[in-house]
Amino acid sequence: MKQLRKNISSGKLQPLYFLYGPESYLKEELTELIKTRAFSSEEEATLNTSVFYGQDVTLGDLVSRASEFPMFTERKLIVVKHFEKYRKAGSVAQQKQHVEQFRRYCKNPANTTILVLDADQIDKKDLQKAPFSELAPLRHDFAQIKHADVFATERAATYGWEFEPDAIKAFSAYIEPSSREICREVEKLVMYASSKRKTSRITSDDVYECVGISKQYNVFELEKALASKNLRLCSGISLMIMEQEGQKEGIMNILRYLSVFYSRIWKMHAPGIRQQPLSETAKMLGMFGRQEFFAKNYLDYATRFSLQEIEKAILALQHTDAALKGLHPYPDEKYLILSLMQQLLGENR
Numbered sequence: 001m002k003q004l005r006k007n008i009s010s011g012k013l014q015p016l017y018f019l020y021g022p023e024s025y026l027k028e029e030l031t032e033l034i035k036t037r038a039f040s041s042e043e044e045a046t047l048n049t050s051v052f053y054g055q056d057v058t059l060g061d062l063v064s065r066a067s068e069f070p071m072f073t074e075r076k077l078i079v080v081k082h083f084e085k086y087r088k089a090g091s092v093a094q095q096k097q098h099v100e101q102f103r104r105y106c107k108n109p110a111n112t113t114i115l116v117l118d119a120d121q122i123d124k125k126d127l128q129k130a131p132f133s134e135l136a137p138l139r140h141d142f143a144q145i146k147h148a149d150v151f152a153t154e155r156a157a158t159y160g161w162e163f164e165p166d167a168i169k170a171f172s173a174y175i176e177p178s179s180r181e182i183c184r185e186v187e188k189l190v191m192y193a194s195s196k197r198k199t200s201r202i203t204s205d206d207v208y209e210c211v212g213i214s215k216q217y218n219v220f221e222l223e224k225a226l227a228s229k230n231l232r233l234c235s236g237i238s239l240m241i242m243e244q245e246g247q248k249e250g251i252m253n254i255l256r257y258l259s260v261f262y263s264r265i266w267k268m269h270a271p272g273i274r275q276q277p278l279s280e281t282a283k284m285l286g287m288f289g290r291q292e293f294f295a296k297n298y299l300d301y302a303t304r305f306s307l308q309e310i311e312k313a314i315l316a317l318q319h320t321d322a323a324l325k326g327l328h329p330y331p332d333e334k335y336l337i338l339s340l341m342q343q344l345l346g347e348n349r
Contacts, residue, residue, distance in 0.1 A: 004140055008033050015109040017116045018083075018135040021142030025180035027118050030140075031079055038077055038114055048076040054085035054119075059098035059131055062086075063105045066113045077114045084119040086131075099130045106134045145179050148172040155186045156202060161193070166204040166331055170338050176232050208239060208334055219257040226261065227301055231345040238337045247333040248324075254337065255321055258344075260286075262313045268302035269310075316343035 007013075013034065019027040039045035048070055057065075062080065070076035080086075089095045109115065122132060145151050149172035153163055163171065171189075175182055192210040193202050219241065225233040242250030264285045267273075273281060282295035305313075320340045323330045330336045 001140070005030065005033065008037055011037055013038060013114060014138070015111055015114055016106065016135075016138055017114070018138045018140065019116065019118045019142060020122070020139050022120055022144050023142040023179045024120075025178070025183060026142050029183075031116050031118065034114060034116060035077055038075060039073070044073055045077070047071075048073050049079070050076070051079045051081065054080060054082040055087055058087050058089050059102040060089060060094075062115070063098075063101045066105065066115050067110055068113075070112055075112050075114060077116070079116045079118065081118045082120065083117040084122045084126075084132075102131045103134050106131075106138070142179075145177045145182065148175050148177045148182055151179065152182050152186055155183055156190065159186075159190045159200075161190050161200045161202055163202045164204065166335060167202050167207050170204050170207045170335055171202075172342075181232075204331075204335070219254065222254070222257070223261060226258075226344070227297075227304060229304070229345050231341060234345060235338055235341045238341060239334065242333060242337060251320075251333045251337050252324065255317060255324075258313075259317055262305075262310050262317070264298050265301050265305050266307070266310050266314075268298050269307055273302075274299065313344050316340055319343075 008030070017034070019030065021027070035045050035049060039048065050065070052062075052065075057080065062078075066078055089098050117135065119132075126132060127136075149168050152171055152175070153168060156163055171185075175185055189202050189206055189210050193206045194200075196206075222234060222237045222241070225237055238251075238254055241254060244250065245253060267284060268281075273284075278295055281299070285295055285298060317340070319328065320336060322328055323336060324333075330339075
């Protein structure tokens with residue numbers, strides 16, 4: 001990918017690109033880079049760029065449009081989004097004809113057109129069939145971001161900045177593993193940190209202060225975020241609770257609440273629990289008075305968390321509690337809570 005960007009940035013443009021994968025932000029960014037390098041001005045780019053959607057064009061349409069000469073400029077840019085959904089021609093004979101036309105075009109594309117085909121997920125078997133098989137040598141993969149820390153580090157480096165070790169740990173525990181989200185937050189971090197110091201290093205304090213949620217939250221909002229398995233929101237709420245209540249006191253309150261939360265969900269997996277009256281369920285969960293109203297929430301929560309997930313969560317809570325008691329080393333409470341959230345929801349993002 002680095003070499004591809006380098007080639008485009010230096011003006012070495014190809015007549016055909018096949019951008020494949022779910023990371024739409026990176027594909028959009030690369031397409032914009034192609035557009036910038038293909039034309040000498042924004043006005044020229046606007047006049048000579050066409051954007052289509054796969055469901056609106058056939059392969060025959062694409063070949064026809066790509067083969068046309070540009071107006072008043074050396075080249076034109078055609079972008080096809082959701083190419084995997086291209087519209088098939090009416091008859092089988094026409095479809096075969098269009099595939100053959102497309103195959104010939106791929107082997108000898110027009111040098112006056114830059115054709116960017118942007119596709120999301122395609123079944124592996126379909127990738128091996130026409131027309132996608134014709135694009136195999138031209139394919140550039142944009143797979144789902146799996147390691148937020150690695151991607152964020154590389155992204156920061158493009159600005160000439162680097163994360164301190166504690167900072168990248170906190171950042172990767174907090175952020176959604178999405179290129180769009182990571183790029184946006186890294187850019188915000190660089191702007192924030194550059195206003196504070198001349199050295200190009202992002203600290204953990206920068207992450208805690210900048211990549212956060214300013215709204216006031218409490219453990220009840222944390223419960224909702226956990227139920228929706230939103231890692232970022234859970235991390236932000238937890239940090240805000242600790243900010244309001246104090247680092248040590250805040251994290252201890254969170255641990256106590258989450259211990260009750262997961263133990264109640266565990267009880268909801270007992271056989272026959274859904275057949276008994278809600279009042280009996282509330283008593284079993286230790287919820288009395290007006291709390292009985294919230295017992296029904298746990299009927300829903302039990303469908304969202306498997307027993308395996310609950311066991312994993314309880315072990316993570318026990319480990320965090322042991323760390324607070326001095327049995328395991330940890331940098332600080334902020335890192336500890338972000339690490340806990342990562343263990344609770346990291347695989348569910």
